[in-house]
Amino acid sequence: MAEGQVGKICFSRIFEDEDLAVAIERRVKEWDIKAGVLFLIGTLKNVVLGYYREGVYDHIRLDFPLEIASCIGNVAVDEKGEVVIHAHLVVSNEKAECFGGHLLEGSQVGATAELIVIEGEGVSLQRSFDEKTKLKLLKLS
Amino acid sequence: MAEGQVGKICFSRIFEDEDLAVAIERRVKEWDIKAGVLFLIGTLKNVVLGYYREGVYDHIRLDFPLEIASCIGNVAVDEKGEVVIHAHLVVSNEKAECFGGHLLEGSQVGATAELIVIEGEGVSLQRSFDEKTKLKLLKLS
Amino acid sequence: MAEGQVGKICFSRIFEDEDLAVAIERRVKEWDIKAGVLFLIGTLKNVVLGYYREGVYDHIRLDFPLEIASCIGNVAVDEKGEVVIHAHLVVSNEKAECFGGHLLEGSQVGATAELIVIEGEGVSLQRSFDEKTKLKLLKLS
Numbered sequence: 565m566a567e568g569q570v571g572k573i574c575f576s577r578i579f580e581d582e583d584l585a586v587a588i589e590r591r592v593k594e595w596d597i598k599a600g601v602l603f604l605i606g607t608l609k610n611v612v613l614g615y616y617r618e619g620v621y622d623h624i625r626l627d628f629p630l631e632i633a634s635c636i637g638n639v640a641v642d643e644k645g646e647v648v649i650h651a652h653l654v655v656s657n658e659k660a661e662c663f664g665g666h667l668l669e670g671s672q673v674g675a676t677a678e679l680i681v682i683e684g685e686g687v688s689l690q691r692s693f694d695e696k697t698k699l700k701l702l703k704l705s
Numbered sequence: 706m707a708e709g710q711v712g713k714i715c716f717s718r719i720f721e722d723e724d725l726a727v728a729i730e731r732r733v734k735e736w737d738i739k740a741g742v743l744f745l746i747g748t749l750k751n752v753v754l755g756y757y758r759e760g761v762y763d764h765i766r767l768d769f770p771l772e773i774a775s776c777i778g779n780v781a782v783d784e785k786g787e788v789v790i791h792a793h794l795v796v797s798n799e800k801a802e803c804f805g806g807h808l809l810e811g812s813q814v815g816a817t818a819e820l821i822v823i824e825g826e827g828v829s830l831q832r833s834f835d836e837k838t839k840l841k842l843l844k845l846s
Numbered sequence: 847m848a849e850g851q852v853g854k855i856c857f858s859r860i861f862e863d864e865d866l867a868v869a870i871e872r873r874v875k876e877w878d879i880k881a882g883v884l885f886l887i888g889t890l891k892n893v894v895l896g897y898y899r900e901g902v903y904d905h906i907r908l909d910f911p912l913e914i915a916s917c918i919g920n921v922a923v924d925e926k927g928e929v930v931i932h933a934h935l936v937v938s939n940e941k942a943e944c945f946g947g948h949l950l951e952g953s954q955v956g957a958t959a960e961l962i963v964i965e966g967e968g969v970s971l972q973r974s975f976d977e978k979t980k981l982k983l984l985k986l987s
Contacts, residue, residue, distance in 0.1 A: 565858045565873060566857045569855065572708045573708065573711045574708040575779075575825065591706060601885055603777050605778060622940060626942070629757075629758070631756060633806060634795055636916055636918070652913060654775065663938065663943065664942055676840065676842055676843070682742070702857070704859040705858070714849065714882075717987070746919060774946030775934060795916065797947050803944035816983075817984070
């Protein structure tokens, strides 16, 4: 377990045709945030969702316009101090049917997406590669 | 991009038969919050979900009791300084099947809904009408 | 309605085979948090979702591996001052299909789950049993 104080709260718009995962990471780096929690709503032109299965993510690609009904995630750093975004999302189609999973690159923003990040200050959130799961897991109890 | 400090954190219960969208906006105004992030869980008697399609929201109305599995959103102001709530939700039926989209008026609260808003202080979050998308978009990079 | 200041922000990893509901409650108690908001993403080996129906939760049990696409909730206390966690979640299967509802005990964590709690300070969030709904409702307007 780790605890800190809440630092800044940051807001950004992500624009049409940006790659959602890349855009989130870029903004978090610009804000120089190393630990925190993120929230996002908006729309997508398509999505690539990950489903974790024994050391690897299945890629599920949906090629139609979607609402981002929910996107929550966290900000940490890897062993080299590089920012790692871990976010999951729920998207919905024109019938309001939902699809969910791990946010992967290749998901293209529609009209807009609105990102909010709340920073954790005075806390070190580090990920390191875990041989068993093949994931970069948080070094926390 | 815009950044500020975290202000107050506010909690409210929303009651049976209140209109969810109206109730959220009313409470945010009473708290005098002009920028922030919101979270809500609870139940609904019915829901009206929006799906954005080229300048207009399709309305998807579901007339049965639902869990609000997730509701996240943000608080900003329009050109006149009036509060604008932008929230998306995921609801689920008795089989746990999910439906998602943009929160529209006409969604009636069931037994209860629990709202939490975290304020962003020292930050101006303004929306202005965009001719291309017909949406009030955040004036942010 | 109730408002306070934001206190600490806490992070924890929940491990394989832990009961998700039990694990969240245990960590919140260790942090000595009595009011707040929580967020979690991760994976599950199975889930037990609640669907509220006139005073009782239907239990919907899904016995296959799932992504936790979203989990949001709040922290309050009951009449005796004991911590009560109220959380809802959206989970997704290998086809990215979503299932949602109220988090119940019996949901076993998969590879990992990542919990973040933001504390509300200077605010009393109390639940009390309501005869009509049979729920412990927040004593708030």
